[in-house]
Amino acid sequence: MPYIDKSGNVVDKKPGWNLGNGGGIVGFFASIFAFLIIFLKSLFGMDTEDRNEGRSSSSFRRRKKALRPPAEIERYELRADAWWWMRKMGSSASALTRSLINSSNGETQKILLLGCMASGKTALCRQLMRQSKSGSPVLEYYTHTIQNNVLQIWREMESVCALCHVDLRNYKEDFDIIAEFRHREHLADRVRTSIRKLSKSGLYDECSKKRSFLPLPPNYQYFIQHTRRIISRSYAVTEQDILVSYAPTIGFDTQTLRLGYAKYQLMELPGHHIFRRKWSDFYSNTRVLCFVVDLSELCDEAFYTGHLKNKTYQIYNQLTDSWQFTETAFILLFNKRDLFDTLSVDFDFKQHNPSATSREETLSRYKSKLIACSPVGRSYSHVVSLIKAPNLGNTFVDSLNKIFKQNKENIHPE
Numbered sequence: 001m002p003y004i005d006k007s008g009n010v011v012d013k014k015p016g017w018n019l020g021n022g023g024g025i026v027g028f029f030a031s032i033f034a035f036l037i038i039f040l041k042s043l044f045g046m047d048t049e050d051r052n053e054g055r056s057s058s059s060f061r062r063r064k065k066a067l068r069p070p071a072e073i074e075r076y077e078l079r080a081d082a083w084w085w086m087r088k089m090g091s092s093a094s095a096l097t098r099s100l101i102n103s104s105n106g107e108t109q110k111i112l113l114l115g116c117m118a119s120g121k122t123a124l125c126r127q128l129m130r131q132s133k134s135g136s137p138v139l140e141y142y143t144h145t146i147q148n149n150v151l152q153i154w155r156e157m158e159s160v161c162a163l164c165h166v167d168l169r170n171y172k173e174d175f176d177i178i179a180e181f182r183h184r185e186h187l188a189d190r191v192r193t194s195i196r197k198l199s200k201s202g203l204y205d206e207c208s209k210k211r212s213f214l215p216l217p218p219n220y221q222y223f224i225q226h227t228r229r230i231i232s233r234s235y236a237v238t239e240q241d242i243l244v245s246y247a248p249t250i251g252f253d254t255q256t257l258r259l260g261y262a263k264y265q266l267m268e269l270p271g272h273h274i275f276r277r278k279w280s281d282f283y284s285n286t287r288v289l290c291f292v293v294d295l296s297e298l299c300d301e302a303f304y305t306g307h308l309k310n311k312t313y314q315i316y317n318q319l320t321d322s323w324q325f326t327e328t329a330f331i332l333l334f335n336k337r338d339l340f341d342t343l344s345v346d347f348d349f350k351q352h353n354p355s356a357t358s359r360e361e362t363l364s365r366y367k368s369k370l371i372a373c374s375p376v377g378r379s380y381s382h383v384v385s386l387i388k389a390p391n392l393g394n395t396f397v398d399s400l401n402k403i404f405k406q407n408k409e410n411i412h413p414e
């Protein structure tokens with residue numbers, strides 16, 4: 001269209017950028033793009049508080065930097081992020097759990113794993129991940145953990161020998177060497193030599209003749225039997241080593257579990273009482289709560305008269321009473337059946353409970369007590385040995401299928 005410029009001449013086009021015929025369209029999209037950038041920046045660059053106070057996103061970034069998590073948390077990307085959210089949101093983790101659940105097109109369901117310390121939550125994750133081939137373990141990390149388990153057992157053997165009145169005078173120097181050693185990345189040669197000497201000494205056999213079960217870290221029989229292989233220079237981690245190893249979970253751990261076409265977010269929280277205070281921050285949006293019970297506690301005097309008395313029951317009872325789990329399905333896993341079978345042979349149940357008729361009866365009474373406080377119609381229970389559970393995947397999936405099928409039927413009644 002002809003256009004008259006400032007000097008009065010008739011020109012073909014309006015002065016400015018010559019964008020051709022498509023200029024209008026490009027300009028239109030450019031302005032939409034710019035608008036989108038500004039909109040997204042205001043959405044993610046500043047939080048509500050910052051927007052209200054009109055602070056710039058750079059001041060927000062500076063604040064975020066000041067809230068950096070400690071180095072040990074930063075090593076795990078997801079944990080660092082979660083840690084930051086917890087701090088930012090005043091310790092409420094609901095945003096994090098929402099983001100976990102909403103990931104992958106809303107298909108991911110959150111499964112919360114809870115239970116007392118060393119009950120077997122990590123073992124459950126390991127088995128499920130292994131059987132579903134959802135991920136592979138970081139072997140280097142496990143080498144360190146497993147060697148540390150062995151080191152710990154031989155350190156504690158010194159006090160076990162004293163307890164069992166076994167003469168250890170010839171090995172005092174070796175016990176001192178391993179007691180002083182701080183295990184960082186590799187075992188020192190002198191430590192390998194001392195542990196090897198102790199494992200050949202026969203001290204363990206003498207102690208186990210005097211007491212059928214020794215006060216040593218979990219699965220000590222396995223580690224004692226495999227000591228020489230595990231401390232050797234050419235040690236290669238095996239799947240069984242990983243399953244029996246123990247390193248208390250710190251913070252929290254999440255894994256994505258794939259079972260068939262379904263995807264689940266497994267979230268394990270540590271069982272130590274210090275961390276249990278923080279459990280409730282992670283309750284929201286839990287579809288399934290899997291509570292792991294350590295059956296070997298039944299063969300411990302502390303279960304009847306000491307610190308373990310009613311502990312697991314009370315924790316589970318509180319969970320089932322929580323308003324945040326009114327729609328949550330419960331899976332109760334009675335774990336360490338193998339250990340219960342071994343320990344219960346020599347354990348005098350009658351001494352602690354005169355009405356106990358047999359070990360099986362004690363076990364079933366304990367199960368009934370916990371099942372009785374589980375919510376009706378949405379609870380499932382299984383007795384398992386998580387370290388020897390070739391069909392765990394199927395058992396677990398069975399319960400999950402029932403839970404999700406029921407949920408579907410409730411949402412879409414036919």
Ligand SMILES: Nc1nc2c(ncn2[C@@H]2O[C@H](COP(=O)(O)OP(=O)(O)OP(=O)(O)O)[C@@H](O)[C@H]2O)c(=O)[nH]1
Nearest residue numbers: 118119120121122123244246249271336385386387
């Ligand atoms: N014998 C036996 N040991 C088991 C079984 N399940 C777990 N364990 C062992 O018990 C120890 C503790 O298991 P974890 O799974 O790490 O315990 P956790 O509940 O995650 O403990 P925290 O992270 O401290 O809360 C490990 O050495 C496991 O190998 C089982 O069925 N039988």
Ligand SMILES: [Mg+2]
Nearest residue numbers: 121122248249
């Ligand atoms: Mg754990």
